[in-house]
Amino acid sequence: MVSLIKQLPFQRIYFSTMNPNNARALSSTAKAMVTKDWSAAQYLKFEDERTLPVRDLLSRVPLQAPKRVVDLGCGPGNSTEVLAARYPSAEIVGMDSSPDMIKKAELRLPNVSFSVDDLTTYSPQPSTDLFFSNAVLHWLKKDERIRVIKRLIETQSPGGTFAFQVPDNMMEPSHVLMREVAATGPWASTLSDSDRDDFQSPQEIYNHLKPISSEVNIFRTEYHHSLEDHQAIVEWVKGTGLRPYVDPLSPQDKKAFLREYLKSLENAYPKTVDGRVLLRYPRLFVVAVKK
Numbered sequence: 606m607v608s609l610i611k612q613l614p615f616q617r618i619y620f621s622t623m624n625p626n627n628a629r630a631l632s633s634t635a636k637a638m639v640t641k642d643w644s645a646a647q648y649l650k651f652e653d654e655r656t657l658p659v660r661d662l663l664s665r666v667p668l669q670a671p672k673r674v675v676d677l678g679c680g681p682g683n684s685t686e687v688l689a690a691r692y693p694s695a696e697i698v699g700m701d702s703s704p705d706m707i708k709k710a711e712l713r714l715p716n717v718s719f720s721v722d723d724l725t726t727y728s729p730q731p732s733t734d735l736f737f738s739n740a741v742l743h744w745l746k747k748d749e750r751i752r753v754i755k756r757l758i759e760t761q762s763p764g765g766t767f768a769f770q771v772p773d774n775m776m777e778p779s780h781v782l783m784r785e786v787a788a789t790g791p792w793a794s795t796l797s798d799s800d801r802d803d804f805q806s807p808q809e810i811y812n813h814l815k816p817i818s819s820e821v822n823i824f825r826t827e828y829h830h831s832l833e834d835h836q837a838i839v840e841w842v843k844g845t846g847l848r849p850y851v852d853p854l855s856p857q858d859k860k861a862f863l864r865e866y867l868k869s870l871e872n873a874y875p876k877t878v879d880g881r882v883l884l885r886y887p888r889l890f891v892v893a894v895k896k
Contacts, residue, residue, distance in 0.1 A: 650840055650841070650844065651830075651840075651841050651844070652683055654828070654830045654841075654886075655683065655740070656683045656684070656687065657828065658739065658740070658770050658826070658828070658888050658890075659683065659684045659687050659739050659770075660687060661770075661826060661890065662737070662739065662768055662769075662770045662890050662892070663687060663688065663691055663737070663768070665768070665822060665824075665890065665892050666735065666737075666766055666768050666892060667766065667820075667892075667894065668692075668734060668735055668764075668766055670692070670694065670695075671692055671695050671734030671735045671766075672695060672696060672734055673695060673696045673698070673730065673732070673733045673734050673735075674688050674692055674695045674696070674697050674698070674733070674734060674735040674737060675698045675699075675700065675729055675733050675735070675736050675737070676688055676697065676698065676699040676700070676737050676738075676739075677700060677724060677727070677736055677737065677738040677741060677757075677769075678700070678701055678702075678724060678738055678739065678740070678741030678742075679699030679700060679701050679706070679707075679710055679719065680701060680703075680706045680710070680739070681706050681709035681710050681713065682699065682709060682710030682711075682713040682714050682717070682719075683713075684737065684739040685697060685699045685710060685713075685714055685717060685719075686713065686714060688735075688737060689714065689717065692735075695734075696718075697714075697717050697718075698717070698718050698719075698720075698729075699714075699717060699718070699719045699720075700719065700720045700721070700722040700724075700727060701719075701721065701722070702721065702722065702723055702724065703721070704721050707719050707720070707721050724741065724742075724745065724753060725745065725749060725753055727757075729757065729760060731760055732760070732761065732762045732765070733757075733760065733761060733765065734761070734762075734764075734765055734766070735765070735766050735767075735768065736757050736758075736761075736765075736766070736767045736768070736769075737768050737769070738767075738768070738769035738770070739769070739770050740770060740771060740772060740845070740888075741769070741771075742754070742769055742771050742804075743771040743772060743801060743802075743804050744801065746802060747802035747803065747804075747805070750804075750805065751805065751810075751813045751814075754767060754769070754813075754814070754893075755813070755814070755817065758814075758817055758818070758893065758895050759817070761895045762895070763819075763895055763896055764894060764895065765894070765895045766892060766893065766894050766895070767891075767892075767893045767895075768890075768891070768892045768893075769890075769891050770888055770889065770890045770891075771804055771888065771889050772846070772886070772887070772888055772889075773804065773825060773887040773888055773889040774846075774885075774886055774887055774888075775801075775803060775804075777885060777886070777887070778870070778873040778874065779838060779842060779846070779870070779884065780842075780846060782866060782869040782870060782873060783842070783846065783847060783850055783866065784800060785869065786850075786862060786865045786866045786869060787799060787850050787862075790858075790861070790862060790865060791858070791861075792854055792858050792862060795853055795854065795858075796849075796850055796853065796854075799849040799850050799853070800849075801849065804889065807823045807825075807889070810823060810891055811823060814891075814893045817895060817896060818893040818894055818895055818896060819894050819895070819896045820892070820893065820894040821891070821892075821893045821894075822891070822892045822893075823889070823890065823891050823892075824889075824890050825887060825888065825889050825890070826887070826888055826890065827885060827886070827887045827888075828885070828886045828887075828888065829883045829884070829885055829886075830883070830884045830886060831877070831881050831882075831883055832881060832882050832883075832884050833881060833882075834880075834881070834882060835867060835870045835871050835874060835882055836867065837882065837884075838870050838874065838882065838884055839863060839866065839867055839870065841884065843863075847866075850862065851863065
């Protein structure tokens with residue numbers, strides 16, 4: 606699959622202060638997902654597209670030779686693999702709340718230490734040089750996200766870095782239509798509390814992290830992923846954002862929900878000249894360096 610990146614000036618947001626010395630508790634969205642493990646196989650159907658923002662985030666991390674790196678919410682190890690390639694001499698550790706994801710990661714990187722842990726209570730070793738989080742923090746309750754980030758930054762030495770990326774797609778058709786289908790079908794009462802919390806704005810993130818950071822760099826990128834067809838969009842979100850809407854349903858209702866959702870997608874996303882579909886996918890990136 607081909608991925609296109611669109612980075613227009615008005616779509617990239619930067620908030621930064623340069624150091625003068627340098628020139629998963631869950632939101633209500635995820636409650637229904639607790640009893641159903643994530644599927645590494647479903648997630649990896651779009652591994653290349655999901656790993657691209659990992660590389661983009663890592664390219665903005667200023668550390669050259671960290672001794673210890675923790676991949677928070679490492680999933681099936683695709684992000685951990687990128688970290689290990691960038692920092693071959695570092696001790697790399699991966700954690701995730703999903704046993705299936707960790708099992709896949711261990712098979713992929715047998716020399717890396719992985720653990721099944723809850724991000725809200727995770728206790729890392731002191732002085733971790735880099736905390737790296739790819740598409741995880743948006744699953745936490747809104748009032749817990751910053752608390753988790755600040756708690757982990759406080760365990761770092763000055764110069765330690767916390768880098769994270771989250772989807773910024775709540776107003777994209779793919780996600781607006783999820784909510785519309787959830788609200789209008791016979792499953793509406795079951796799914797009445799399935800929306801995830803909005804993420805903090807760039808200014809809110811900056812204001813929370815700047816008092817403990819020498820640098821806070823924030824940027825936003827829109828990816829335009831060329832997918833085979835509308836069903837491919839369904840397959841993409843089935844691995845992540847669609848789970849809070851389909852996991853609580855019976856097999857029959859789940860099938861009906863996906864059918865209605867697919868119809869909505871077909872009306873919202875026009876086909877390209879080659880018969881494919883472009884899935885626009887904005888993401889928000891943050892890199893904070895501890896004072």
